[in-house]
Amino acid sequence: MNPVVHFEMPAEDGERVKAFYAKAFGWQMQTMGPEMGNYILASTTETDGAGRPKMPGAINGGFFPKTDQHNVPSLVISVDDINEAMQNVAQAGGTVLGGQNGSEPDVIPGVGLFVSIVDTEGNLVGLMQPVGMP
Numbered sequence: 425m426n427p428v429v430h431f432e433m434p435a436e437d438g439e440r441v442k443a444f445y446a447k448a449f450g451w452q453m454q455t456m457g458p459e460m461g462n463y464i465l466a467s468t469t470e471t472d473g474a475g476r477p478k479m480p481g482a483i484n485g486g487f488f489p490k491t492d493q494h495n496v497p498s499l500v501i502s503v504d505d506i507n508e509a510m511q512n513v514a515q516a517g518g519t520v521l522g523g524q525n526g527s528e529p530d531v532i533p534g535v536g537l538f539v540s541i542v543d544t545e546g547n548l549v550g551l552m553q554p555v556g557m558p
Contacts, residue, residue: 431485448516506553
């Protein structure tokens with residue numbers, strides 16, 4: 425199998441996207457500068473000396489400047505407490521769309537709780553509280 429090892433999403437405003445993900449999820453955000461196309465690295469998990477995530481299954485990623493060739497990524501963020509995460513998203517300036525039947529999370533049997541959000545850049549993102557979390 426080919427596991428997911430990185431994600432990329434477009435951003436209209438680099439400073440705004442850095443502030444949103446830092447505030448909503450505690451991610452460490454770093455702009456690489458003009459020589460790297462103002463790419464923003466997003467560290468979502470601790471890494472080892474080789475830059476690989478220490479936690480199995482975790483990934484890091486980045487944001488690139490949004491252009492006319494906008495591609496909408498598909499990703500899901502694992503959270504410990506979906507209700508707290510929904511509040512954090514709203515407080516950070518995002519929009520909580522909720523589950524299929526309104527503002528409450530969907531229950532996916534055997535998997536966990538799921539909601540959709542829209543971040544400050546207009547990206548659709550899923551939030552998942554896996555089975556076994558309180």
